[in-house]
Amino acid sequence: MIVEEMKTEKITIASLQSALKNYSGQTRWNEVMAPYTSLKVGGPADVMLLPKSIEEVSSLMQIISKHQFPYFVLGNGSNLLIKDGGIEGIVIHLKYLHQVRFVDQNHIYVEAGLPYPKLAIYAMEQGLTGLEFAAGIPGTVGGAIVMNAGIPDFETAAHLESITIIRESSGQQETIPAKEHLFSYRRSELPKGIIVSGIFSLMASSKKSIELTMKTYLKKRQDTQPLSFSNCGSVFKNPENHHAGALIESAGLKGLQIGGAQISERHGNFVINRDAASAADFLALIQKMKSAIFDSKGIPLECEVKIIGRD
Ligand SMILES: Cc1cc2nc3c(=O)[nH]c(=O)nc-3n(C[C@H](O)[C@H](O)[C@H](O)COP(=O)(O)OP(=O)(O)OC[C@H]3O[C@@H](n4cnc5c(N)ncnc54)[C@H](O)[C@@H]3O)c2cc1C
Numbered sequence: 001m002i003v004e005e006m007k008t009e010k011i012t013i014a015s016l017q018s019a020l021k022n023y024s025g026q027t028r029w030n031e032v033m034a035p036y037t038s039l040k041v042g043g044p045a046d047v048m049l050l051p052k053s054i055e056e057v058s059s060l061m062q063i064i065s066k067h068q069f070p071y072f073v074l075g076n077g078s079n080l081l082i083k084d085g086g087i088e089g090i091v092i093h094l095k096y097l098h099q100v101r102f103v104d105q106n107h108i109y110v111e112a113g114l115p116y117p118k119l120a121i122y123a124m125e126q127g128l129t130g131l132e133f134a135a136g137i138p139g140t141v142g143g144a145i146v147m148n149a150g151i152p153d154f155e156t157a158a159h160l161e162s163i164t165i166i167r168e169s170s171g172q173q174e175t176i177p178a179k180e181h182l183f184s185y186r187r188s189e190l191p192k193g194i195i196v197s198g199i200f201s202l203m204a205s206s207k208k209s210i211e212l213t214m215k216t217y218l219k220k221r222q223d224t225q226p227l228s229f230s231n232c233g234s235v236f237k238n239p240e241n242h243h244a245g246a247l248i249e250s251a252g253l254k255g256l257q258i259g260g261a262q263i264s265e266r267h268g269n270f271v272i273n274r275d276a277a278s279a280a281d282f283l284a285l286i287q288k289m290k291s292a293i294f295d296s297k298g299i300p301l302e303c304e305v306k307i308i309g310r311d
Helices: 013-019 054-067 116-125 132-136 141-147 207-224 244-250 279-297
Strands: 026-032 044-050 071-074 080-082 087-093 100-104 107-111 160-167 173-177 193-201 261-263 271-273 306-308
Touching: 013 044, 013 054, 054 087, 054 160, 054 193, 080 279, 100 116, 107 116, 116 132, 116 141, 116 207, 132 207, 141 193, 244 279, 261 279, 271 279
Parallel strands: 044 087, 071 087, 080 306
Antiparallel strands: 026 044, 100 107, 107 193, 160 173, 160 193, 261 271
């Protein structure tokens, strides 16, 4: 799968500053990550870089590879639990890579930093069906590809034709076909690097019916998810033949709170930032949920949320 924290070599701020002295894009030193995540926790990244073009991502990757710096690609932070110690090395935020265009009758080209719901709406406006499920997934296109984001019966990989990646090994762009074997449930096995764009293949349909389906999905979320609190979507993947939320609910864990982090009363597989929680609060709560389900039901829960950063 796409790399998260690439290398473990110790680096210093001075070595980063020296290597990045000719980098012309936006640079934010010691940038606190909490505001960039939907859970609203996470300490500072040594440096956050916001490239404005694919070419800039490529030159950045060449610097990273040359110096073997650890790096992390940030999408919309909607599937992340970043620890209180923050992130060592470089965080690359792709929010300026947000172009989207119609390629032909059935294909849309989109850059990785575009919010996934915006892509869903764009497809709807073109009268193309397939991405209605994405309207309520608050990530970016890049994050959705890496996570193979979806809902029961619909997932990102099903509509993806190709992916363009800046390869970690070369710093060069490579476009690969989005073959089925590269993706599984909330998982991808892509070459190491930074996804910069993708081409989605969709089917023609009526705008009205696409819009109606989208609204139905959005309504279901509003009815079942604790959307008025900061959260990270599903904390755990559903174990085979089980629903993580139902397991947590039947273990009587809903409402359990550690520090400012709480298991949602609304949905057992959501944790919410109830009251100025720290990442440590969430980590303790998640550990408690795992142990309780394993001890009472013998089922190991696997995190869907990605836990990253230093303690
Ligand atoms: C309210 C709520 C509802 C949600 N509902 C759903 C749902 O229905 N279905 C679902 O699947 N998920 C859901 N999620 C989880 C989340 O939105 C998805 O996993 C989403 O795809 C994450 O995208 P992101 O851009 O936020 O990625 P991030 O959380 O920023 O990152 C996730 C991973 O992707 C990597 N990454 C991101 N962009 C790139 C890139 N360009 N190149 C390489 N690596 C990259 C990151 O390094 C990290 O490893 C929900 C979350 C919330 C808060």
